[in-house]
Amino acid sequence: MGRKNKVLEPGERRILQIVTHVLVSHFAPTAIIHYSTTVHQHKIRSLFCNQKPLKERTIYLLLIDDSSTAMDDGIVERMQDEANNLFDKVHVVIHAHTDEDVKFKLQERNPYFVQVINEGKVLFSAPSQSPWGKWEVVRSKEYLAKAVSVWRKQNDLGKGFIDAAEQAIASDQDRVGLCALYHACTRFCSGLIWVFMAYDHPPCKLDKLLRTCGCFSHLPVQHFFGTHDNEQLLNVMINNFNSRDFEQLKTFGELSTYRFLDLVKSFANIADGLCKQQFVELESELQQQGALQKEVSHG
Missing domain, CATH: 1.20.120.330 (Nucleotidyltransferases  domain 2)
Structure with missing residues (x-):
């Protein structure tokens, strides 16, 4: 996956704080995990153009909730839209799952969920959220x-x-x-x-x-x-x-x-x-x- 952010840049840390606050305030998930950030830019190669390449940042989050109702496609889309409206040139990709689903995928040793849980940065965890433990990725x-x-x-x-x-x-x-x-x-x-x-x-x-x-x-x-x-x-x-x-x-x-x-x-x-x-x-x-x-x- 993209760059994993154990140590965050100051600007990125502030972005994540604001995104987390909005998601927790409006949707009350039990956990939010940040697992990757990528930076892309429009490449301009010209002797006649002084415009600097425009950098765009994409932040990837796994949002977890104990209610399947909260994972409705319409609600996830609202989460996505609200997060993306917060900043210019910052995109937020949210994957949302129930805690039950995450634990089932961990039991299956699913590489996506194992990597996110093992190496992602927990931005928010409600008191009701039980720990997931550490898991091993099994390639076969x-x-x-x-x-x-x-x-x-x-x-x-x-x-x-x-x-x-x-x-x-x-x-x-x-x-x-x-x-x-x-x-x-x-x-x-x-x-x-x-x-x-x-x-x-x-x-x-x-x-x-x-x-x-x-x-x-x-x-x-x-x-x-x-x-x-x-x-x-x-x-x-x-x-x-x-x-x-x-x-x-x-x-x-x-x-x-x-x-x-x-x-x-x-x-x-x-x-x-x-x-x-x-x-x-x-x-x-x-x-x-x-x-x-x-x-x-x-x-």
Whole structure:
């Protein structure tokens, strides 16, 4: 995942204090854990531009509550919106789960929850919150096999949506095509998140999925948010999915809908490359574990 913050920068510490205060005051969770921060910037390379790159910070939180009602998708979305409205150029990604669910995942040795509980910084813990203890991450051949299986399924679904988008656009059904491309992006993001974090991400907005991907790689965020043009394309795709006015397309010129297609196809290639690289690294990790176990058994 991204940079883990045992020691926080002064500015970041203040941001987390304010975010924590708002979440505790408005939603009364039993615990809030900060487990990563990433910093991205728009890259500008030009002899004719004096503008400094704009840095954007993304903060990742696990919010825990003892009530399943508090974990309703609408409430989690409200938490997300309130946190993101607090600062300019600061994004907050909130994953919310019940305490029962967290403890069940810990018993399963789920890598996402084990890492967050073991290494994250507890920003708030209510008196009623019982401790989680320390847990060990167990990587196995079964884990690798599931990661490969999950990616193949999500990748196939994503490509299916791209094929559907191409057919719709060719038939002058642009809005249908953009909706299909939106769904393709969500499939690629969900697959990436499972492969790298072993986290079954609940359904949510595409921009949150992309920010979550930024927790383990800068490439998805850089692809969609790194340039003004790509970010505009993403926003039109999101707004179209949310049934807003499709006339936004005309606000920045006569765009060909094939630009959206190219944007998503290139993201598919990025996602596939990231997952294949991760599979190689997991395989190497398992081989090293096997060699170490042999040494111990023969020692």
